[in-house]
Amino acid sequence: MSRTFLGMPATAPRGVGHLRGDEPFPAAARRALADPQLRRNLGHATTTIRAKSGAVIAELPDWQQLRAAGSAIKADVLARLPELLEQLELAVTAAGGTVHWAADAVEANRIVTELVAATGSDRVIKVKSMATQEIGLNEALEAAGITSVETDLAELIVQLGDDRPSHILVPAIHRNRAEIREIFLRAMPGVDPALTDDPAALAAAARRYLRETFLSTPVAVSGANFAVAETGTLAVVESEGNGRMCLTLPETLITVMGVEKVVPTWQDLEVFLQLLPRASTGERMNPYTSMWTGVTPGDGPQAVHLVLLDNGRSAVLADEVGRQALHCIRCSACLNVCPVYERTGGHAYGSVYPGPIGAVLSPQLTGVADNASLPYASTLCGACYDACPVKINIPELLVHLRDRAPHPRAEAAAMAAAAYVMDHPALYTAAQRAARLSRLAGRRGRGLPPPLSGWTASRDLPEPPPRTFRQWWAQR
Amino acid sequence: MSQREEVLARLRAARGAAPAAPAAVPRDYRRAGAEADLDLLVHRLTDYRATVHRCTDDAVAEVVDAVLGGRRIVVPPGLPRRWLPATVTAVTDDALGTDQIAALDGVVTAAALAVAETGTIVLDGAPDQGRRVITLLPDVHVCVLRAEQVVAGLPDAVARLDPRRPLTWISGPSATSDIELNRVEGVHGPRNLHVVLLPPGTAR
Amino acid sequence: MRVALFVTCLADTMFPAAATATVRLLERLGHEVVFPEAQTCCGQMHVNTGYLGDALPLVRRHVRTFAPYDVVVAPSGSCVGSVRHQHAMVARRAGDERLAGQAEEVAARTYELSEFLVDVLGVTDVGAYFPHRVTYHPTCHSLRVLRVGDRPLRLLRQVRGLELVELPQAEQCCGFGGTFAVKNADTSTAMLADKLRHVLSTGADVCTAGDSSCLMHIGGGLSRLRTGVRTVHLAEILAATEETGAVAAAGRTGART
Numbered sequence: 052m053s054r055t056f057l058g059m060p061a062t063a064p065r066g067v068g069h070l071r072g073d074e075p076f077p078a079a080a081r082r083a084l085a086d087p088q089l090r091r092n093l094g095h096a097t098t099t100i101r102a103k104s105g106a107v108i109a110e111l112p113d114w115q116q117l118r119a120a121g122s123a124i125k126a127d128v129l130a131r132l133p134e135l136l137e138q139l140e141l142a143v144t145a146a147g148g149t150v151h152w153a154a155d156a157v158e159a160n161r162i163v164t165e166l167v168a169a170t171g172s173d174r175v176i177k178v179k180s181m182a183t184q185e186i187g188l189n190e191a192l193e194a195a196g197i198t199s200v201e202t203d204l205a206e207l208i209v210q211l212g213d214d215r216p217s218h219i220l221v222p223a224i225h226r227n228r229a230e231i232r233e234i235f236l237r238a239m240p241g242v243d244p245a246l247t248d249d250p251a252a253l254a255a256a257a258r259r260y261l262r263e264t265f266l267s268t269p270v271a272v273s274g275a276n277f278a279v280a281e282t283g284t285l286a287v288v289e290s291e292g293n294g295r296m297c298l299t300l301p302e303t304l305i306t307v308m309g310v311e312k313v314v315p316t317w318q319d320l321e322v323f324l325q326l327l328p329r330a331s332t333g334e335r336m337n338p339y340t341s342m343w344t345g346v347t348p349g350d351g352p353q354a355v356h357l358v359l360l361d362n363g364r365s366a367v368l369a370d371e372v373g374r375q376a377l378h379c380i381r382c383s384a385c386l387n388v389c390p391v392y393e394r395t396g397g398h399a400y401g402s403v404y405p406g407p408i409g410a411v412l413s414p415q416l417t418g419v420a421d422n423a424s425l426p427y428a429s430t431l432c433g434a435c436y437d438a439c440p441v442k443i444n445i446p447e448l449l450v451h452l453r454d455r456a457p458h459p460r461a462e463a464a465a466m467a468a469a470a471y472v473m474d475h476p477a478l479y480t481a482a483q484r485a486a487r488l489s490r491l492a493g494r495r496g497r498g499l500p501p502p503l504s505g506w507t508a509s510r511d512l513p514e515p516p517p518r519t520f521r522q523w524w525a526q527r
Numbered sequence: 528m529s530q531r532e533e534v535l536a537r538l539r540a541a542r543g544a545a546p547a548a549p550a551a552v553p554r555d556y557r558r559a560g561a562e563a564d565l566d567l568l569v570h571r572l573t574d575y576r577a578t579v580h581r582c583t584d585d586a587v588a589e590v591v592d593a594v595l596g597g598r599r600i601v602v603p604p605g606l607p608r609r610w611l612p613a614t615v616t617a618v619t620d621d622a623l624g625t626d627q628i629a630a631l632d633g634v635v636t637a638a639a640l641a642v643a644e645t646g647t648i649v650l651d652g653a654p655d656q657g658r659r660v661i662t663l664l665p666d667v668h669v670c671v672l673r674a675e676q677v678v679a680g681l682p683d684a685v686a687r688l689d690p691r692r693p694l695t696w697i698s699g700p701s702a703t704s705d706i707e708l709n710r711v712e713g714v715h716g717p718r719n720l721h722v723v724l725l726p727p728g729t730a731r
Numbered sequence: 732m733r734v735a736l737f738v739t740c741l742a743d744t745m746f747p748a749a750a751t752a753t754v755r756l757l758e759r760l761g762h763e764v765v766f767p768e769a770q771t772c773c774g775q776m777h778v779n780t781g782y783l784g785d786a787l788p789l790v791r792r793h794v795r796t797f798a799p800y801d802v803v804v805a806p807s808g809s810c811v812g813s814v815r816h817q818h819a820m821v822a823r824r825a826g827d828e829r830l831a832g833q834a835e836e837v838a839a840r841t842y843e844l845s846e847f848l849v850d851v852l853g854v855t856d857v858g859a860y861f862p863h864r865v866t867y868h869p870t871c872h873s874l875r876v877l878r879v880g881d882r883p884l885r886l887l888r889q890v891r892g893l894e895l896v897e898l899p900q901a902e903q904c905c906g907f908g909g910t911f912a913v914k915n916a917d918t919s920t921a922m923l924a925d926k927l928r929h930v931l932s933t934g935a936d937v938c939t940a941g942d943s944s945c946l947m948h949i950g951g952g953l954s955r956l957r958t959g960v961r962t963v964h965l966a967e968i969l970a971a972t973e974e975t976g977a978v979a980a981a982g983r984t985g986a987r988t
Contacts, residue, residue, distance in 0.1 A: 292716025430908025453781025
């Protein structure tokens with residue numbers, strides 16, 4: 052979508068943020084597949100998390116009922132989104148917070164930059180947040196002379212390694228402990244040169260490195276996992292305590308949140324706090340969850356801001372089939388079970404939202420033409436749908452988006468011709484015969500012409516049978 | 528058009544005609560009301576590397592002595608002083624600076640409640656728990672819990688808590704799964720979590 | 732029972748052995764099989780590649796062709812999945828509510844072979860004989876779209892002479908995915924490589940499944956690597972008896988190089 056009209060649903064603008072890749076998925080995947088270390092790291096990590104998550108989900112006798120409730124709450128949210136956001140705004144404001152609205156990444160970056168600049172600080176500490184990655188906030192702050200320090204361990208690994216995140220939950224999933232040690236030794240100021248690759252030692256190094264920064268930085272930027280419309284309560288779910296540091300120590304807290312993260316009632320959290328950790332890190336409960344409602348005098352940040360972000364979400368909402376992608380609670384279970392993600396990793400998807408959810412969310416946020424290869428980055432095996440804690444029917448969405456994606460002309464012509472032939476049995480029978488003859492004629496060749504050569508590059512084709520089933524049936 | 532009006536107009540146009548009322552959500556999952564299982568809580572806490580001490584109220588000071596004896600600690604203003612042994616130097620949080628708190632070795636607090644099924648304790652900033660920062664910077668957190676504060680599951684906890692208070696849900700010591708998706712304890716929060724569980728009938 | 736065979740275009744054209752086996756099996760069990768000749772393709776390839784409009788006439792044809800029959804059986808989890816979960820959707824997208832309703836009625840009477848045998852006929856021992864070491868790949872659409880569960884395994888366990896060996900990480904996709912295998916050939920190959928590794932680790936001499944499409948993919952890989960392991964459709968195993976010469980005949984899966 053190149054033009055936007057005032058007050059009409061719009062996709063995320065080009066030229067800002069990280070929703071579009073530089074190349075189509077198959078090309079990027081091809082490179083990733085050739086990296087044996089990456090393959091090994093991904094295989095190990097996804098296998099580990101699948102086992103952990105499966106075990107803690109099996110502990111709950113009512114997992115399916117929780118999924119159904121979570122899905123229904125999210126559908127209700129989308130049906131009442133404008134009203135719930137207004138309710139949230141009222142509640143946050145009443146509790147002493149300030150609410151800002153951003154139609155797109157450019158606006159959100161401007162708002163945050165101005166808020167930080169107003170504090171006089173040239174540094175912010177950040178809790179891992181998909182929304183701020185999506186809009187490219189770090190780059191925008193840097194352009195304004197403000198340093199962002201990512202405090203989540205995986206984000207820190209990515210930032211120190213001058214790398215890109217490849218997973219929603221564990222952005223450095225593509226790195227193993229030995230690689231992380233090397234990154235720390237190379238890029239972490241003041242690191243102990245005797246650092247080992249023991250994960251506990253690596254975590255301790257991050258603790259030492261960030262402690263002073265936590266204590267001395269007056270502004271933090273966070274995302275939010277949930278925002279409760281009726282109370283104005285925001286929630287951040289985390290593990291390490293870096294979230295608590297950012298949400299507790301600074302004077303000013305700026306939270307950037309996609310509009311779909313709002314939930315109607317406080318009670319709704321009893322559903323999502325059960326779904327998210329078990330589907331995400333495979334824990335009964337993540338180590339730390341922080342909840343705050345506006346400002347608490349004398350405890351924590353005394354200037355609390357909430358930036359509500361559209362950036363293409365209205366365009367997703369406008370698609371009655373596609374909007375269920377906005378149910379997503381960013382648990383990344385679909386990545387961990389996806390056979391495609393497990394082999395290619397997240398970078399191949401181009402967007403900050405990789406894996407199955409990324410394949411249906413990114414093209415909708417940007418307009419499908421800007422991420423046209425992503426809906427095809429799936430075998431439609433359905434593992435993602437089974438794993439999704441809020442029951443997003445990702446295979447259905449993939450097919451829906453494939454229908455809306457721009458189609459190569461030759462393919463479209465072939466598909467139309469095939470449909471025509473298959474709707475005319477006489478032509479169909481003739482085509483079966485012709486296919487057999489051409490296969491027999493070509494049997495001395497090494498395979499098929501492009502694009503079908505993709506098949507014969509690694510697999511043999513079956514011998515054409517002596518006769519088709521319908522010939523057998525006619526003759527019996 | 529302001530950004531606010533723009534976003535709301537877009538969302539209204541995208542959503543279409545407004546529904547009349549909130550949708551009915553099927554809540555046939557396990558609701559609040561089941562009896563809390565203290566042994567389950569102990570198992571869950573231990574499983575996530577918290578240390579559990581079960582004792583009577585008059586033995587709390589001994590536990591604190593065993594964990595933090597000889598160290599300097601911070602305590603919230605409303606903490607029962609009987610829980611503190613003479614062997615610790617207790618600094619009451621009276622708007623202490625973060626550097627002062629960061630220099631202390633440990634913290635002793637009470638809790639708002641605990642969830643047995645997930646092994647979670649929740650702090651809500653009451654006078655016996657204090658500001659969020661005091662349970663964040665010291666490396667050892669001793670949390671004293673009365674049996675009556677233990678609830679069965681998440682729905683019980685949500686029903687009991689007041690969302691207007693700052694809430695911190697704690698399930699084990701600080702940890703990360705960021706290295707090869709294995710859980711490793713000990714990053715930025717307290718690396719040592721001790722939960723002291725008092726028997727039913729203990730007075731406040 | 733009078734059963735209409737939904738042969739699927741792939742079995743009709745490339746893997747007739749799976750279809751003839753389905754006919755022989757059902758007839759052996761005492762049922763009448765009819766073949767509505769107006770059938771061609773259910774349109775799944777069009778739907779899954781993003782051509783819902785082109786799929787519409789195929790859906791209409793399928794519904795028209797099978798509407799007169801009380802029971803429709805196909806030797807494919809994937810094609811039955813398309814009938815059950817895609818046909819009405821394609822019709823509704825085109826605004827044809829009447830067709831959507833008819834499609835739902837046909838879908839409700841359409842069964843994948845193992846579903847039909849176990850759920851409708853109530854049999855697990857179909858009198859088959861297949862003296863081979865066999866591993867079973869539960870294709871994604873049988874597993875997660877139709878939820879056939881352990882029905883194929885229950886059928887296989889009753890086959891005389893058959894040694895069933897468990898396939899490691901069986902529930903992982905083989906990487907076929909229709910046009911995925913061509914559009915994302917490299918990723919598809921990487922998935923296939925793991926599937927082949929697991930198949931070979933079982934020591935089975937036959938890999939079976941309920942879908943000719945996935946078997947074409949796995950079989951194409953097994954053949955390319957000259958593994959000496961072949962793919963045989965579930966229907967062929969269940970149709971095999973002492974009399975039909977199961978040892979040599981079942982599953983002509985010879986592949987060209």
